[in-house]
Amino acid sequence: MFLRLLRRPDTVRRAYFHSSTPLWAIRKVVHKFKLADIGEGITECEIIKWSVAPSATVQAFDPLCEVQSDKASVEITSPYDGIVKELLVQEGEVAKVGSGLCLIEVEEEDTSSNESKPTSETSPVHSDQVSSSPSPMDAHVSSSPKVEPSRRLHPLDPNFALSQGSATADSVLAAPSVRHHARQNGVDLVQLAPGSGKGGRIEKRDVDAFLARSSESQTQTSQAGEDVIVELGRTRYGMWKAMVKSLEIPHFGYSASLDITALHNLLPTLNAHIPPHFSALPTKITSTAFNTSLIYPAPTHPEIPAEHRYKRLTYLPILLKTLSKAMLEWPLFRASITPTTESTASSKPTLSIRPHADISIALSTPTGLYTPTLVQTDTHSIYTLAFYIQSLAYRGRQVPCGLTPADMPRRGGTITVSNVGAIGAGEYASPVLVPGGGVAIVALGHAKWVWDVDGERGETGGERRLKIGVSWSADHRVVEGAELAAFVECWRGYVEAPERLLAEGV
Numbered sequence: 376m377f378l379r380l381l382r383r384p385d386t387v388r389r390a391y392f393h394s395s396t397p398l399w400a401i402r403k404v405v406h407k408f409k410l411a412d413i414g415e416g417i418t419e420c421e422i423i424k425w426s427v428a429p430s431a432t433v434q435a436f437d438p439l440c441e442v443q444s445d446k447a448s449v450e451i452t453s454p455y456d457g458i459v460k461e462l463l464v465q466e467g468e469v470a471k472v473g474s475g476l477c478l479i480e481v482e483e484e485d486t487s488s489n490e491s492k493p494t495s496e497t498s499p500v501h502s503d504q505v506s507s508s509p510s511p512m513d514a515h516v517s518s519s520p521k522v523e524p525s526r527r528l529h530p531l532d533p534n535f536a537l538s539q540g541s542a543t544a545d546s547v548l549a550a551p552s553v554r555h556h557a558r559q560n561g562v563d564l565v566q567l568a569p570g571s572g573k574g575g576r577i578e579k580r581d582v583d584a585f586l587a588r589s590s591e592s593q594t595q596t597s598q599a600g601e602d603v604i605v606e607l608g609r610t611r612y613g614m615w616k617a618m619v620k621s622l623e624i625p626h627f628g629y630s631a632s633l634d635i636t637a638l639h640n641l642l643p644t645l646n647a648h649i650p651p652h653f654s655a656l657p658t659k660i661t662s663t664a665f666n667t668s669l670i671y672p673a674p675t676h677p678e679i680p681a682e683h684r685y686k687r688l689t690y691l692p693i694l695l696k697t698l699s700k701a702m703l704e705w706p707l708f709r710a711s712i713t714p715t716t717e718s719t720a721s722s723k724p725t726l727s728i729r730p731h732a733d734i735s736i737a738l739s740t741p742t743g744l745y746t747p748t749l750v751q752t753d754t755h756s757i758y759t760l761a762f763y764i765q766s767l768a769y770r771g772r773q774v775p776c777g778l779t780p781a782d783m784p785r786r787g788g789t790i791t792v793s794n795v796g797a798i799g800a801g802e803y804a805s806p807v808l809v810p811g812g813g814v815a816i817v818a819l820g821h822a823k824w825v826w827d828v829d830g831e832r833g834e835t836g837g838e839r840r841l842k843i844g845v846s847w848s849a850d851h852r853v854v855e856g857a858e859l860a861a862f863v864e865c866w867r868g869y870v871e872a873p874e875r876l877l878a879e880g881v
Contacts, residue, residue, distance in 0.1 A: 401482050405460060407475040408439070408453070419471050420444045421609045422464050423775065424554055431459045433479070440476065441551070443609060443775065457481040466558070469609075548576040555775045557582045559608065559742070610743025617809040624810065627851040629859050630803050633870045635822060636841045638693055641873055645757065646687045652676040653762050655684035683766040690822065690843070691794055692760035696876070697869035698817075699732035699753035702790065705862050707854065709733075711789050711813055726853060735788035735813070736764065740771040740778075746791060746812070747771075747782040789813035796821035802844035814854055820844035 410420060420442035427439055433453045441450050460478040464470045547568040549557070557564050562582050569575030607615060651658045667673045702708045710726040731751040738745045747767045749760065770777030791812055795804050796819050804818040820843055828837035849859045869875055 401484060403480055404483050405478050405480050406455060406457075407463075408455075408477050408479055409475050410442070410451075410470050410472055419469050420449075421469050422466050422476075423558060424551070425462060425466055427453075427459050427477075429459055429461055433457065433459060441555075441775075442470070444780075451476070453479065455479050455481045548572070549578075550576075552774050553577055553579050553582060559774075560586055562586065608743065610745075614744055618807065621807050621809045624808055625851040626808060626848045627854065627856050627859065628805060629847040629849070629856070629863065630844065631847075631863050631867070632802075632842045632844050633867055634827075634840050635690060635843050635870060637871060637873055638690055639841050641693075642688055642690075649685075649688070650676070650758055652679055653684055653758050655681065655686045679762070682769050683762065685761055685765045688757065688761055691792075691797075691819070692757050692764060693873065694819065694870065695734055695749065695752055695760055695792065696755075696757050697873070698790070698792070698866055699734065700869050700876070700879070701862060701866040702732040702734075703753055704865055705858075707858060708815060708862055709789050710853070711786060712850075712853070729789065732790075733786075733788040735791040736767065737791060737793035738767060738771045738778075740776055741774055742776045745771060745776070745778055745783065746787065747778060748784055748788045750784070787812060789815075791816040793818045795819065796843065803846045806846060806848045808848050808850055815847060815849040815859065817848075818846040820846065 421444075423441045423443045425440045427433055427437075433439070434456045435454060436452045439451050439453050457479045460480050462477050463475045464477075470476060547564045548570070549564055554564065556579055557567075557577075560582065562585055564577055567577050567581050567585055570577030570581045572578045572581075649656075706728050707726075709729045709732055711729070713725040713727045715724070732753045733748055733750050734752045735746045735748045738747060749755070749763055752760065755763070767778065767782060770782075791806075791808075793804075793806055793816065795801060800821045802820040802823065804820065806816040806818040808814075808816045822841055822843040824839055824841050826837050827840040827842075845863070847859060847863065
């Protein structure tokens with residue numbers, strides 16, 4: 376029987392064999408990975424660094440790239456297991472939220488042929504109805520062996536040679552912060568390899584030394600009479616756009632001086648009683664015959680990193696606390712202009728009054744100017760506010776910036792405080808209010824000891840007092856000049872008499 380079957384034509388023989396679509400058929404699909412919304416209010420991000428290259432194999436949750444927004448830097452991971460086919464946005468370019476970042480090829484099961492073509496083992500299949508899908512044996516024979524992507528050699532591998540000209544910025548040893556620092560200054564890490572660190576690792580000092588040498592050559596070029604073109608960074612360009620929009624706001628300025636002598640006399644007592652979990656000084660162990668947790672466990676505090684602690688208080692957290700008390704008395708300065716929508720675009724503008732005092736802090740960092748917000752300032756103690764300020768300042772000084780979108784909510788604060796007096800000896804300034812920055816901004820000047828002849832002892836020759844200049848700018852569309860002056864006097868009542876905080880329960 377079998378021999379007679381073999382002598383028949385090929386078309387007839389094929390009709391008696393089982394034909395079915397393989398259940399394990401695999402198809403390759405290319406997915407476009409899009410930039411998702413990584414934070415409230417963020418519409419675009421700059422690609423700082425790609426962690427992968429085209430043809431690289433990635434797995435789910437592997438880092439793809441690092442992006443920098445106006446508020447923070449975020450690492451984006453892969454949602455697929457596959458192969459990176461193409462990078463749609465290059466390093467240094469800006470990507471909009473929802474636009475594609477890269478193409479990733481993913482292997483998926485192809486079940487469409489199984490659902491569309493039922494199989495049968497009993498009925499013969501005619502030659503003109505044979506499925507065009509290859510059988511597993513055919514696929515095995517016809518498919519070429521899979522070529523694994525070439526593995527990149529480690530810089531310490533003996534086969535790795537920088538002199539061969541195949542090195543890239545990703546192939547040298549350097550920390551992410553050093554890579555970001557080099558990219559911000561336009562330095563190619565390949566030119567610095569090997570570095571001065573362990574195993575040839577490039578350190579930040581290597582980049583700074585290269586920049587110093589470059590600046591010397593640029594100085595010589597400038598002295599020769601040629602201009603040097605410098606491109607604005609992303610954060611500084613964001614400040615550019617914000618300042619242009621600030622021209623839409625009619626500003627009203629007001630300056631005054633506050634007597635902080637009472638605060639100065641209060642600081643030694645406050646510094647002597649900084650809570651141990653906030654203090655950066657060694658904790659003093661006091662012996663006691665009583666166990667405070669004998670009946671019920673005493674409250675515990677979370678462990679705070681050493682770099683977020685502080686050794687002494689400054690005037691700033693006290694001024695913020697007293698400012699929040701004045702804001703509770705003046706709902707106008709707890710207000711912000713309500714954002715308009717399509718349905719309310721033609722109606723009159725409205726104000727949103729907040730139940731608490733939200734105050735933003737102008738923070739100068741190595742990567743630019745940021746305005747993190749202290750939410751519900753009136754509910755925090757002076758010690759807690761000092762901790763928040765120390766934490767924001769430390770994370771803001773990191774490269775890349777360690778601030779997160781949670782530190783800078785979209786609606787921000789209703790009042791912004793700029794402590795410019797901590798930098799120089801200036802007493803007054805002219806702060807600029809930007810759209811979305813609340814209804815007012817104040818600049819704190821440098822505190823100075825002066826001989827006051829206008830006080831209570833003016834008739835007897837005066838006395839030595841510590842005073843600080845404050846410069847205000849308010850949105851004159853919603854704040855009247857008299858209202859701003861009266862609000863500053865309300866704030867003065869708390870600053871010059873801090874004992875009121877005790878009577879009001881702080």
